[in-house]
Amino acid sequence: MYQIYPRSYADLDGDGIGDLPGITARLDHLVELGADAVWLSPFYPSPQADAGYDVADYRDVDPLFGQLADADALIGEAHSRGLRVIVDLVPNHTSSAHPWFGAALAAAPGSAERQRYIFRDGRGTSGEEPPNDWQSVFGGPAWTRTKDVDGQPGQWYLHLFDPGQPDLNWDRPEVRAEFLDILRFWLDRGVDGFRVDVAHGLIKQADFADWSYPLEPMFGEGTEGPRPPMWDQDGVHDIYRDWRQVVDSYPGERILVAEAWVQPAERLAAYVRPDEMHQAFNFEYLEAPWTAPAQYAVITRSLEATAAVGAPTTWVLSNHDVIRHATRLALPVGQTRPNGIGADDPQPDAVLGLRRARAATLLMLALPGSAYLFQGEELGLPEHTTMPDEARQDPTWERSGHVHKGRDGCRVPIPWESDAPSYGFGPTDRSWLPQPSLYAEYALDLQRGVAGSTYELYRTALRLRRELALGRGTVYWLTSPDDVIHFQNGNLSVLTNFGPTSFPLPEGATVLQSSEPLTPDNHVPTDVTVWFHP
Template sequence: MPATGRLPSTNLPDTHGEYVLNSQQTPSSITELPQTSVPPNDQPEPAQWWREAVIYQIYPRSFADGNGDGIGDLPGITARLDHLVELGADAIWLSPFYPSPQADAGYDVADYRGVDPLFGQLADADALIGAAHTRGLRVIVDLVPNHTSAAHPWFGAALAAAPGSAERQRYIFRDGRGTTGEEPPNDWQSVFGGPAWTRVTTPDGQPGQWYLHLFDPGQPDLNWDRPEVRAEFLDILRFWLDRGVDGFRVDVAHGLIKQADLADWSYPQEPLSGEGTDRPRPPMWDQDGVHDIYRDWREVLDSYPGERILVAEAWVQPAERLAAYVRPDEMHQAFNFEYLEAAWTAPAQYAVITRSLEATSAVDAPTTWVLSNHDVIRHASRLGLPVGQTRPNGIGADDPQPDGTLGLRRARAASLLMLALPGSAYLYQGEELGLPEHTTMPDEARQDPTWERSGHTRRGRDGCRVPIPWESNAPSYGFGPADRSWLPQPAVYAEYALDLQRGVAGSTYELYRTALRLRREHGLGRGSVYWLTSQDDVITFRNGELTVLTNFGPEAVSLPAGVTILVSSAPLDPEDHVPTDVTVWYHA
């Protein structure tokens, strides 16, 4: 669903006359917008690092290849940790590295207490955690509790056991509909396309029951109504906490509990679930029972020292429903996907920022901000598509191509806007280089199950998962010692390599470094948003002593006389006018 379709009326109060902020005006005379702020914390509690952290997502397959096999690994990550220190990140989040058949790039877990040989050994995970901590970086690992791999021992036991057995009740097995059970138990569709049910074959070769998989058939959904499932994951949490991890990003956190009657759902699957104007809440997402699970998990994390955290991947709306996941006795953070989906317009950005801050402030939680991750088109390409267009699920060579120059310009402005907001910010590997989506990948190279299960109607997520470039003239652009990468790298990636950007004024990498340094020096993560004034094409707010202005419109706008510009996403004109698609931080 387009982001603009979810937003209420977003016509901002207009200023009277030209958009010029006089540096002599008082806050009361220039404030015309409703105020939404996170109450400033005058005496921050250092232990609550997660309230303002900048967390860098590492997709292990595509970050750094230590052994030359074309697949990123844990030793490769360890060898590149200094980059993250230099960048200014506070923590890393690792996508799954557990043993897996890789039906969904590791989100089909066969063993939650190990490391897949593709990525190394358990000792490599221990070494990575230790090396990160030595550098002052915290480590968050992915946890995938909605489903296991079909190769998990539990699912093998379930297939071998009879209907109604304890083994089968760990998953969601049901008899089929129709005269002989030939139809799925309900009409639910997989997120990846096609039915969300697969029928099994009995030991004597006859058709048997059906099992639920909201994603790939290789990812059977667990039955979280079973006590042994809950106990198993409490033990998994302790296993990794004992090894020193600082928290868990919880995959599909809104999906663990299903509506008890598994009622039919005639609507298409959409990224953001919730109660819209034309539909109730989906029966497979955001059921109230998930909160009992996370209260139990929070008790486990709170029993460990050092503020270990839980982060919800919950594609939920409205913001008030999402805020329920971060109440004081549940998770610490929840990804703000409504922000990621918001259109690149002043009204849309103002509305989603305001609504997000209000919802999380009501439960005394930080708001999170994210623009890219391993599941969506990189924002340097996404923002080069027409404003208001529904975000596509992947882009192929014969699809309309984004405007790369415009996309990067807007991406830099969006990143600078995001990093000025109070709360925690998430960065996806490569965005600090301005890395675009690989939009011309050959279809035969695609590995995302979405491509096949959608009948080749959705390209999927491979374009944002391509190994990132470190050195412009090295094999695999420095990704590894050999000229191999598990997904093909486009030739244009050489232009974005880190070695061509480090120390280069105006590069995207140096823009991120500067922004993260200023964010830390000015305490923006623990600050508050004080809206100043806006027209339909501009938003401006103050966070502490720093003022942030983003110009979305076609005309340049003026800054007050005598201000000090700290950083801008693109050069200003000689009279310090802010051009279109530019964000600037300044103070008087």
């Protein structure tokens, strides 16, 4: 699965923002790369308070990206090339510009319109304090106070993200019915499934209790104590059982994929039981430290947990919410991943980061299950770590009081041509986020057909993954020292060396590919993965 972030993939009309016709024009890249399916981040009408994850209309296309006919054309062209199309669905919250929320603000407390969202009276003598102490993922309180029609302070509404993203009340039948209809709208247009945003957040603990533990909002388990009251509540599973019935009622293979930042693996596996989602993103894998014991442990836990419910495991190293792994893996091993890197932060070692990223990619693509790629990672693209602060658009930057740089660094438009305007992103120099000059050296035209390039590494790995049926295989662990991971999938052996010294391949091994050249005496250097036949 290849994730496209529409505003940063390809800009056909030259306004500096990627669009659906641009994606359609670049679909052959996905075929050449070896992808099976494309997942599109949101392209719906939106005020863009959170780059389109604040949806004002779930049944149309924002003029920034084109028209509904462009979505139909994209789906048709992708299918003609054998590519499946997955669209993003954002059910935890709408935009504050959604007609439902406008009606809620205009209605009285306790009205049916307000009950579609989560409105509460405030605490304090006159309701001047938020209903509880919950914090927004983007920083600051998770509650905003409204004004009544007479201009007086009114109730508060919940937004676990930006104030422009009010949380829906999934206890209301009309909310559930609305999204079943939205599913049918896009399935009728031919989409092959949905990636479900914040899938673990739809149901809140009924008492809306304060959360006194350290805030770990994107995980189902806090650092101690019970699960946070706003995440991974058991009631979400009833919703997805209903969705699964709708998806299964359509011909062909349709899929539901959960974005659920949930730990441990057993809690995540609950989302992919036979009558719920088909897959769930494995963020525990993405977050795992770059050491042999940590990688072994998370791979083993993931495979065991999903096998227990008969589902495939997913593997992902980068997406639109985290620092690109070509940069992230250069950070000190074991360091907590920062929320963005800026010019005034220590700059990661780009050479080390790419070396580890290539090794991590070959390790990931050898694992059974589904692999998810983020646009540009096939070019070895690093994070934009020197972006001017005034260019930042992620609400995290402002909401955190400029403490966290946010996610803009991984969302920069990708380079296609080294010497073209905007590096081939569009026909002009315009780019909604600034592209660093170093992106020129990562451009596709400089890597296509070049032996040893990151792009050709991905192409070869994806071809072999398909030919050897690795996605449908089984991991058999082989005896290894603490600094090496060594397993077999089918007749392919995979070895990653995390240690400080090179490691010898077995006598007579036939190398299919490696993330970096081996030594003359057939040893695997540090931070290298090799695929071979024993």
